[in-house]
Amino acid sequence: MTFHQQLLQATEAERASMIATPIIQDALQGNIQRADYIAFLTQAYHHVRHTVPLLMACGSRLPARLEWLRTAVAEYIEEELGHQEWVLDDLVACGVDRQQAAASQPAMATELMVAYAYDTIARRNPVGFFGMVLVLEGTSVALATRAAQTIETSLGLPRNAFSYLLSHGDLDVGHVDFYENLINQLEDPDDQQAVIHAAKCFYKLYGDIFRSLRQTDAWLAEAA
Structure with a gap:
């Protein structure tokens, strides 16, 4: 069994728990406002804008023995540059003021997930950051395109309100293949355990963002 297979097996329960979150299931069924x-887009903006800084921080703290991984991090950075602007474009297409969205405060659940990512890199094993990559990219491939099509139909929003979801549903298929090949090169047991532990935590933390979304619906609807 490859390490990627072990990782998926070890995090199966956490992944299923997150996907079972009511608002995700509602979105997949078209029962969404x-x-x-x-x-969702607003909180996505608040964590996506940290993706490149987090990758930079991770790359800077990797030990010399993982120089090959630092090279891969550089490739990730090139791919992820500017994605937060796609999210803002979608918010504008939904009728939200761009500056107001960018200046808004993230939900506590979003702050906690971002803070845990920085903490993993700075205080624990920076390789653990790839547990977050598994959660966010794996979820995108599994749900993004399907959810975007259902939401577009049920809400009647224009296609240009879904650039972030649609691009990530398609784009991350290639990313997941790249990730699988990359993660299978991790041979150190401590590195492997760091990724598994972080992935379990990030499934909970990312799920908490979805669970908190409807707590922020009221003011976001007013802002639109």
């Missing part, structure tokens, strides 16, 4: 989608 415009405010729900705006809330």
